[in-house]
Amino acid sequence: MKKSFLALTLSVLALGIAVSCQKENKEGIKPLELSSGETANCYIVSAEGKYSFPAVKGNSTESPGQISTAEVLWESFGNKVQPNAGDLISNVKYKDGKIVFTASAKKGNAVIAAKDAAGTILWSWHIWMTDKPEEQVYNNNAGIMMDRNLGATSATPEDISSYGLMYQWGRKDPFRGADDLTTKWEWNSSVIATTAQWPEALVSNKTTGTVEYSIAHPMTFIMENSHNSDWFYTDDYVTENTRWQAEKTIYDPCPPGWRVPDGGPFGVWAKAFGSTKAYIDSDGGWDTGDSGVDLSKTDVTLATGKTVWYPHEGLIYSNSSKLSGVSMMSGYWSVTTRSIYGYVFAVTKLDRGLMPYIDSPRAHGCSVRCMKIN
Numbered sequence: 051m052k053k054s055f056l057a058l059t060l061s062v063l064a065l066g067i068a069v070s071c072q073k074e075n076k077e078g079i080k081p082l083e084l085s086s087g088e089t090a091n092c093y094i095v096s097a098e099g100k101y102s103f104p105a106v107k108g109n110s111t112e113s114p115g116q117i118s119t120a121e122v123l124w125e126s127f128g129n130k131v132q133p134n135a136g137d138l139i140s141n142v143k144y145k146d147g148k149i150v151f152t153a154s155a156k157k158g159n160a161v162i163a164a165k166d167a168a169g170t171i172l173w174s175w176h177i178w179m180t181d182k183p184e185e186q187v188y189n190n191n192a193g194i195m196m197d198r199n200l201g202a203t204s205a206t207p208e209d210i211s212s213y214g215l216m217y218q219w220g221r222k223d224p225f226r227g228a229d230d231l232t233t234k235w236e237w238n239s240s241v242i243a244t245t246a247q248w249p250e251a252l253v254s255n256k257t258t259g260t261v262e263y264s265i266a267h268p269m270t271f272i273m274e275n276s277h278n279s280d281w282f283y284t285d286d287y288v289t290e291n292t293r294w295q296a297e298k299t300i301y302d303p304c305p306p307g308w309r310v311p312d313g314g315p316f317g318v319w320a321k322a323f324g325s326t327k328a329y330i331d332s333d334g335g336w337d338t339g340d341s342g343v344d345l346s347k348t349d350v351t352l353a354t355g356k357t358v359w360y361p362h363e364g365l366i367y368s369n370s371s372k373l374s375g376v377s378m379m380s381g382y383w384s385v386t387t388r389s390i391y392g393y394v395f396a397v398t399k400l401d402r403g404l405m406p407y408i409d410s411p412r413a414h415g416c417s418v419r420c421m422k423i424n
Contacts, residue, residue: 081150088306091222092176092200094183098155100141102148105164107173108222108300113147114173117164120144123174123269124246125160128203129210130229132243133158138179153179157203159215161223161268174268176215176224178305179203185422188353192321193311194422197356200303201227205359208341213363216373218281219383219392219412220293222301223268226373227363227417231341233377241373251371254413259283261293261301272413274368278390279411281368287390289412294385304420311421313384313393313407318421320406322352329404340399341377350404360397366415373415381408381416395419 081102084093091108095101107114125138138160141152149162156179163174184197184205198205199214201224206212210231215224226241226248246269252258254275259282264272272281278289293301298309311318315326323329335347342361345352352358360382364375381394384407391409394416398405410416 085306090306091303092178092305094305095153095177095179096182098153100150100152102150103175105144105147105149105173108302109298110300114164116166117144117172118167120149120162120164123161123163124244125158126226126242126244127156127158128201128213128242130243133245135245139177149175159201159224163268171266171268173265174223176303186353186356186358188318188322189351190321190324193318195311195318196308196420199361200418200420205357207344207357207359212342212359212361214417216363216366216415217303217383217418218272218415220282220301221264222303224303225271225366225415228373228376231377233340254281254283256283271366271371271415273371274411274413279368279413280390281413289390291387296385298423303418307423308420309423310383310385310418313386313395314388315407317384317386317393317407319352319395323350323406326406330401336402343397348404362397362399363417368411368413381410381414382419383416
Protein backbone atom coordinates (compact mmCIF):
# COMPACT_ATOMS: atom_id res chain seq x y z
CA MET A 51 0.00 0.00 0.00
CA LYS A 52 2.80 2.38 0.90
CA LYS A 53 4.57 1.65 -2.37
CA SER A 54 1.38 2.16 -4.39
CA PHE A 55 0.62 5.42 -2.60
CA LEU A 56 4.16 6.71 -3.27
CA ALA A 57 3.95 5.74 -6.94
CA LEU A 58 0.57 7.48 -7.28
CA THR A 59 1.95 10.64 -5.60
CA LEU A 60 4.97 10.75 -7.93
CA SER A 61 2.71 10.27 -10.95
CA VAL A 62 0.47 13.20 -9.93
CA LEU A 63 3.53 15.38 -9.28
CA ALA A 64 5.02 14.52 -12.67
CA LEU A 65 1.71 15.30 -14.38
CA GLY A 66 1.60 18.72 -12.63
CA ILE A 67 5.13 19.56 -13.76
CA ALA A 68 4.30 18.53 -17.32
CA VAL A 69 1.18 20.72 -17.39
CA SER A 70 3.16 23.63 -15.93
CA CYS A 71 5.90 23.26 -18.55
CA GLN A 72 3.35 23.09 -21.35
CA LYS A 73 1.71 26.27 -20.04
CA GLU A 74 5.08 28.11 -19.86
CA ASN A 75 6.03 26.95 -23.36
CA LYS A 76 2.68 28.16 -24.67
CA GLU A 77 2.62 31.51 -22.91
CA GLY A 78 6.36 32.19 -22.95
CA ILE A 79 8.74 33.29 -20.23
CA LYS A 80 7.21 35.41 -17.49
CA PRO A 81 8.36 39.05 -17.85
CA LEU A 82 10.74 40.46 -15.26
CA GLU A 83 9.04 43.29 -13.34
CA LEU A 84 11.09 46.50 -13.57
CA SER A 85 9.30 48.65 -10.99
CA SER A 86 10.43 46.55 -7.97
CA GLY A 87 8.31 48.49 -5.51
CA GLU A 88 8.63 51.91 -7.14
CA THR A 89 7.35 53.12 -10.48
CA ALA A 90 8.96 55.85 -12.59
CA ASN A 91 9.09 57.46 -16.03
CA CYS A 92 12.42 55.77 -16.76
CA TYR A 93 13.59 52.20 -16.28
CA ILE A 94 17.12 50.84 -16.57
CA VAL A 95 17.55 47.58 -18.52
CA SER A 96 21.02 46.01 -18.34
CA ALA A 97 20.42 42.60 -19.96
CA GLU A 98 18.38 41.12 -22.76
CA GLY A 99 15.09 39.53 -21.84
CA LYS A 100 11.38 40.07 -21.40
CA TYR A 101 10.29 42.90 -19.09
CA SER A 102 7.18 44.64 -17.79
CA PHE A 103 6.22 47.66 -15.71
CA PRO A 104 2.92 49.13 -14.49
CA ALA A 105 1.29 51.58 -16.92
CA VAL A 106 0.98 54.43 -14.42
CA LYS A 107 1.97 58.09 -14.28
CA GLY A 108 5.55 58.29 -13.09
CA ASN A 109 5.99 57.35 -9.44
CA SER A 110 2.25 57.36 -8.74
CA THR A 111 -0.38 54.63 -8.92
CA GLU A 112 -2.61 56.69 -11.21
CA SER A 113 -3.57 55.27 -14.59
CA PRO A 114 -3.02 57.63 -17.54
CA GLY A 115 -6.42 56.69 -18.98
CA GLN A 116 -8.09 54.09 -21.18
CA ILE A 117 -5.07 52.51 -22.85
CA SER A 118 -5.76 50.73 -26.10
CA THR A 119 -2.27 50.08 -27.46
CA ALA A 120 1.42 50.51 -26.64
CA GLU A 121 4.18 51.12 -29.15
CA VAL A 122 7.79 52.26 -29.52
CA LEU A 123 8.13 55.94 -30.44
CA TRP A 124 11.87 55.87 -31.13
CA GLU A 125 15.09 53.97 -30.51
CA SER A 126 18.71 55.15 -30.57
CA PHE A 127 22.23 53.87 -29.96
CA GLY A 128 23.27 57.37 -28.90
CA ASN A 129 25.53 58.06 -31.89
CA LYS A 130 25.47 58.48 -35.69
CA VAL A 131 24.48 54.85 -36.39
CA GLN A 132 20.90 54.55 -37.60
CA PRO A 133 19.16 51.70 -35.76
CA ASN A 134 16.47 49.53 -37.28
CA ALA A 135 13.10 49.21 -35.59
CA GLY A 136 13.40 46.48 -32.97
CA ASP A 137 17.17 46.69 -32.58
CA LEU A 138 16.75 47.66 -28.94
CA ILE A 139 13.22 46.70 -27.92
CA SER A 140 10.43 44.75 -29.63
CA ASN A 141 7.16 42.89 -29.00
CA VAL A 142 5.70 45.84 -27.11
CA LYS A 143 2.14 45.43 -25.86
CA TYR A 144 -0.27 46.51 -23.15
CA LYS A 145 -1.68 43.69 -21.06
CA ASP A 146 -3.40 43.52 -17.66
CA GLY A 147 -2.43 47.05 -16.68
CA LYS A 148 1.21 46.65 -17.66
CA ILE A 149 3.53 47.48 -20.55
CA VAL A 150 5.38 44.37 -21.70
CA PHE A 151 8.37 44.32 -24.07
CA THR A 152 11.44 42.35 -25.13
CA ALA A 153 14.90 43.93 -24.82
CA SER A 154 17.97 43.04 -26.86
CA ALA A 155 21.52 42.97 -25.49
CA LYS A 156 22.39 46.26 -27.22
CA LYS A 157 22.91 49.57 -25.42
CA GLY A 158 20.96 52.72 -26.10
CA ASN A 159 17.65 54.41 -25.37
CA ALA A 160 14.04 53.99 -26.41
CA VAL A 161 10.68 55.52 -25.55
CA ILE A 162 7.43 53.55 -25.29
CA ALA A 163 4.06 55.31 -25.55
CA ALA A 164 0.63 54.20 -24.38
CA LYS A 165 -2.22 55.36 -26.65
CA ASP A 166 -5.99 55.46 -26.44
CA ALA A 167 -8.33 54.12 -29.14
CA ALA A 168 -8.05 57.38 -31.09
CA GLY A 169 -4.25 57.17 -31.16
CA THR A 170 -3.64 59.97 -28.65
CA ILE A 171 -0.57 59.47 -26.46
CA LEU A 172 -1.67 59.16 -22.83
CA TRP A 173 1.79 58.69 -21.29
CA SER A 174 5.27 57.59 -22.29
CA TRP A 175 8.24 55.92 -20.61
CA HIS A 176 11.99 56.01 -21.26
CA ILE A 177 13.79 52.65 -21.43
CA TRP A 178 17.46 53.26 -20.63
CA MET A 179 19.57 50.31 -21.81
CA THR A 180 22.89 50.60 -20.03
CA ASP A 181 25.07 48.91 -17.43
CA LYS A 182 23.88 49.69 -13.92
CA PRO A 183 25.21 53.17 -13.09
CA GLU A 184 27.67 53.40 -10.21
CA GLU A 185 26.97 55.52 -7.15
CA GLN A 186 29.38 58.36 -6.37
CA VAL A 187 29.49 59.97 -2.93
CA TYR A 188 30.04 63.71 -3.31
CA ASN A 189 32.13 65.80 -0.92
CA ASN A 190 30.78 67.36 2.29
CA ASN A 191 27.82 64.95 2.54
CA ALA A 192 26.31 66.70 -0.47
CA GLY A 193 24.61 63.54 -1.71
CA ILE A 194 25.03 60.40 -3.79
CA MET A 195 25.00 60.94 -7.54
CA MET A 196 25.08 58.69 -10.60
CA ASP A 197 28.39 58.29 -12.39
CA ARG A 198 26.81 59.25 -15.74
CA ASN A 199 24.28 61.51 -17.42
CA LEU A 200 20.70 60.35 -17.73
CA GLY A 201 20.56 58.44 -21.03
CA ALA A 202 24.33 57.87 -21.25
CA THR A 203 25.45 54.29 -21.83
CA SER A 204 28.86 54.75 -20.19
CA ALA A 205 30.79 57.07 -17.90
CA THR A 206 33.97 56.83 -19.96
CA PRO A 207 35.74 60.18 -20.58
CA GLU A 208 36.04 61.38 -24.18
CA ASP A 209 33.43 58.86 -25.36
CA ILE A 210 30.23 59.86 -27.20
CA SER A 211 28.36 57.25 -25.16
CA SER A 212 28.86 59.43 -22.06
CA TYR A 213 26.77 62.32 -23.43
CA GLY A 214 23.25 61.06 -22.77
CA LEU A 215 19.95 62.81 -23.47
CA MET A 216 18.54 66.33 -22.96
CA TYR A 217 15.54 67.63 -21.01
CA GLN A 218 13.42 70.74 -20.68
CA TRP A 219 12.79 71.77 -17.07
CA GLY A 220 9.73 70.02 -15.68
CA ARG A 221 9.27 67.58 -18.58
CA LYS A 222 9.65 63.84 -18.17
CA ASP A 223 10.54 62.93 -21.75
CA PRO A 224 14.04 63.12 -23.28
CA PHE A 225 15.32 64.89 -26.38
CA ARG A 226 18.26 63.96 -28.56
CA GLY A 227 21.81 64.96 -27.69
CA ALA A 228 24.88 65.36 -29.93
CA ASP A 229 26.10 62.54 -32.16
CA ASP A 230 29.86 63.17 -31.85
CA LEU A 231 32.49 64.97 -29.76
CA THR A 232 33.44 67.53 -32.41
CA THR A 233 33.37 71.11 -31.19
CA LYS A 234 30.29 72.81 -32.59
CA TRP A 235 29.34 76.35 -31.67
CA GLU A 236 27.08 76.98 -34.62
CA TRP A 237 23.32 76.37 -34.54
CA ASN A 238 21.79 73.07 -35.55
CA SER A 239 24.62 70.70 -34.66
CA SER A 240 24.13 67.05 -35.55
CA VAL A 241 22.00 64.98 -33.20
CA ILE A 242 21.91 61.25 -32.52
CA ALA A 243 20.22 59.00 -35.06
CA THR A 244 16.86 57.46 -34.17
CA THR A 245 14.26 55.24 -35.79
CA ALA A 246 11.72 58.09 -35.99
CA GLN A 247 11.40 61.43 -37.74
CA TRP A 248 11.20 64.09 -35.05
CA PRO A 249 8.51 66.78 -35.30
CA GLU A 250 9.29 70.46 -35.75
CA ALA A 251 9.61 72.53 -32.59
CA LEU A 252 6.70 74.80 -31.65
CA VAL A 253 6.48 78.08 -29.77
CA SER A 254 4.74 77.99 -26.40
CA ASN A 255 1.25 79.44 -26.39
CA LYS A 256 -2.06 78.78 -24.64
CA THR A 257 -2.43 75.52 -26.59
CA THR A 258 1.12 74.15 -26.81
CA GLY A 259 2.45 75.47 -23.50
CA THR A 260 0.57 73.09 -21.24
CA VAL A 261 1.49 69.95 -19.35
CA GLU A 262 -1.31 68.11 -21.16
CA TYR A 263 0.10 69.04 -24.57
CA SER A 264 3.64 68.05 -23.55
CA ILE A 265 2.42 64.62 -22.43
CA ALA A 266 0.53 64.01 -25.69
CA HIS A 267 3.52 65.24 -27.74
CA PRO A 268 6.61 63.88 -25.95
CA MET A 269 8.89 64.37 -28.98
CA THR A 270 7.91 68.01 -29.60
CA PHE A 271 10.36 70.60 -28.27
CA ILE A 272 8.31 73.54 -26.99
CA MET A 273 10.19 76.83 -27.35
CA GLU A 274 9.93 79.59 -24.77
CA ASN A 275 7.06 82.04 -24.63
CA SER A 276 7.66 85.80 -24.50
CA HIS A 277 6.54 86.14 -20.87
CA ASN A 278 8.66 83.83 -18.78
CA SER A 279 11.32 82.00 -20.89
CA ASP A 280 9.47 78.76 -20.11
CA TRP A 281 7.77 76.19 -22.30
CA PHE A 282 4.91 76.37 -19.79
CA TYR A 283 2.70 79.23 -20.92
CA THR A 284 1.32 81.97 -18.68
CA ASP A 285 -0.15 85.37 -19.50
CA ASP A 286 2.24 87.25 -17.24
CA TYR A 287 5.84 87.17 -16.02
CA VAL A 288 5.45 84.27 -13.61
CA THR A 289 5.56 80.52 -14.05
CA GLU A 290 4.70 77.26 -12.27
CA ASN A 291 7.17 75.57 -9.90
CA THR A 292 5.72 72.17 -8.99
CA ARG A 293 6.60 70.13 -12.07
CA TRP A 294 9.95 69.10 -10.53
CA GLN A 295 10.49 69.19 -6.77
CA ALA A 296 12.81 67.83 -4.09
CA GLU A 297 10.12 65.28 -3.30
CA LYS A 298 10.00 63.37 -6.56
CA THR A 299 7.02 64.22 -8.77
CA ILE A 300 5.22 62.28 -11.49
CA TYR A 301 7.13 64.35 -14.08
CA ASP A 302 10.61 63.51 -12.81
CA PRO A 303 12.65 61.78 -15.58
CA CYS A 304 14.96 59.71 -13.33
CA PRO A 305 14.60 55.94 -12.73
CA PRO A 306 13.30 54.35 -9.49
CA GLY A 307 15.32 55.38 -6.45
CA TRP A 308 16.69 58.51 -8.13
CA ARG A 309 15.54 62.09 -8.83
CA VAL A 310 16.60 65.38 -10.35
CA PRO A 311 18.95 66.90 -7.72
CA ASP A 312 18.71 70.05 -5.64
CA GLY A 313 20.56 73.09 -6.96
CA GLY A 314 21.19 76.70 -6.06
CA PRO A 315 23.30 77.87 -3.08
CA PHE A 316 22.23 74.88 -0.97
CA GLY A 317 22.26 72.28 -3.74
CA VAL A 318 24.44 69.24 -4.30
CA TRP A 319 27.11 70.99 -6.39
CA ALA A 320 27.53 74.04 -4.12
CA LYS A 321 27.73 71.75 -1.07
CA ALA A 322 30.27 69.45 -2.70
CA PHE A 323 32.46 72.35 -3.84
CA GLY A 324 32.12 73.97 -0.42
CA SER A 325 31.27 77.33 -1.98
CA THR A 326 28.64 79.10 -4.05
CA LYS A 327 31.25 80.94 -6.11
CA ALA A 328 32.35 80.18 -9.67
CA TYR A 329 35.82 78.73 -10.18
CA ILE A 330 38.45 79.28 -12.84
CA ASP A 331 40.32 76.01 -12.92
CA SER A 332 43.72 74.96 -14.23
CA ASP A 333 44.10 72.29 -16.90
CA GLY A 334 43.80 69.47 -14.37
CA GLY A 335 40.88 67.17 -15.18
CA TRP A 336 40.05 68.72 -18.56
CA ASP A 337 40.56 66.37 -21.49
CA THR A 338 42.73 67.39 -24.41
CA GLY A 339 39.78 67.69 -26.76
CA ASP A 340 37.73 69.65 -24.24
CA SER A 341 34.78 67.27 -24.55
CA GLY A 342 34.34 67.37 -20.79
CA VAL A 343 36.03 67.45 -17.41
CA ASP A 344 36.90 64.93 -14.68
CA LEU A 345 35.78 66.69 -11.51
CA SER A 346 37.78 64.37 -9.28
CA LYS A 347 40.99 65.92 -10.66
CA THR A 348 40.24 69.62 -10.85
CA ASP A 349 41.56 72.17 -8.33
CA VAL A 350 38.16 72.09 -6.61
CA THR A 351 36.60 68.62 -6.75
CA LEU A 352 33.11 67.19 -6.49
CA ALA A 353 34.28 63.79 -5.26
CA THR A 354 37.56 61.94 -4.85
CA GLY A 355 38.85 58.48 -5.62
CA LYS A 356 36.94 57.86 -8.82
CA THR A 357 36.47 59.52 -12.19
CA VAL A 358 33.65 62.08 -11.98
CA TRP A 359 33.10 62.76 -15.67
CA TYR A 360 30.92 65.68 -16.80
CA PRO A 361 30.81 65.90 -20.61
CA HIS A 362 30.17 69.07 -22.60
CA GLU A 363 26.99 68.21 -24.47
CA GLY A 364 25.97 71.79 -25.18
CA LEU A 365 22.41 73.13 -24.88
CA ILE A 366 19.22 72.99 -26.90
CA TYR A 367 18.39 76.67 -26.96
CA SER A 368 14.97 77.73 -25.76
CA ASN A 369 14.37 80.34 -28.46
CA SER A 370 15.53 78.28 -31.44
CA SER A 371 15.34 74.56 -30.53
CA LYS A 372 18.87 74.22 -31.97
CA LEU A 373 21.64 72.25 -30.27
CA SER A 374 24.77 74.36 -29.84
CA GLY A 375 27.95 74.56 -27.77
CA VAL A 376 28.82 70.87 -28.17
CA SER A 377 32.25 70.15 -26.60
CA MET A 378 32.22 73.75 -25.39
CA MET A 379 29.81 73.88 -22.47
CA SER A 380 27.10 72.04 -20.56
CA GLY A 381 24.28 72.74 -18.14
CA TYR A 382 22.89 70.25 -15.61
CA TRP A 383 19.35 70.78 -14.38
CA SER A 384 18.30 70.92 -10.74
CA VAL A 385 14.80 71.05 -9.27
CA THR A 386 15.60 74.42 -7.70
CA THR A 387 14.19 77.63 -9.16
CA ARG A 388 14.58 81.39 -8.80
CA SER A 389 11.88 83.66 -10.11
CA ILE A 390 11.04 82.49 -13.64
CA TYR A 391 14.33 80.58 -14.06
CA GLY A 392 15.68 77.18 -13.16
CA TYR A 393 19.14 76.64 -11.67
CA VAL A 394 21.73 74.62 -13.56
CA PHE A 395 25.26 73.51 -12.71
CA ALA A 396 27.31 74.99 -15.56
CA VAL A 397 30.65 73.81 -16.91
CA THR A 398 32.37 75.77 -19.70
CA LYS A 399 35.44 75.17 -21.82
CA LEU A 400 36.04 78.85 -22.64
CA ASP A 401 37.53 79.79 -19.26
CA ARG A 402 37.60 76.40 -17.50
CA GLY A 403 34.65 77.70 -15.56
CA LEU A 404 32.81 75.67 -12.92
CA MET A 405 29.65 77.40 -11.72
CA PRO A 406 27.78 75.56 -8.94
CA TYR A 407 24.57 77.29 -9.99
CA ILE A 408 23.39 79.80 -12.55
CA ASP A 409 19.99 80.93 -13.88
CA SER A 410 18.70 79.25 -17.01
CA PRO A 411 15.51 79.60 -19.08
CA ARG A 412 13.33 76.61 -18.27
CA ALA A 413 12.68 75.96 -21.95
CA HIS A 414 16.40 75.19 -22.51
CA GLY A 415 17.26 71.56 -23.18
CA CYS A 416 19.95 70.56 -20.67
CA SER A 417 21.57 67.41 -19.32
CA VAL A 418 20.41 65.67 -16.13
CA ARG A 419 22.60 63.90 -13.55
CA CYS A 420 20.35 61.97 -11.16
CA MET A 421 20.68 62.05 -7.37
CA LYS A 422 19.92 59.07 -5.13
CA ILE A 423 16.82 59.43 -2.96
CA ASN A 424 17.65 59.03 0.73
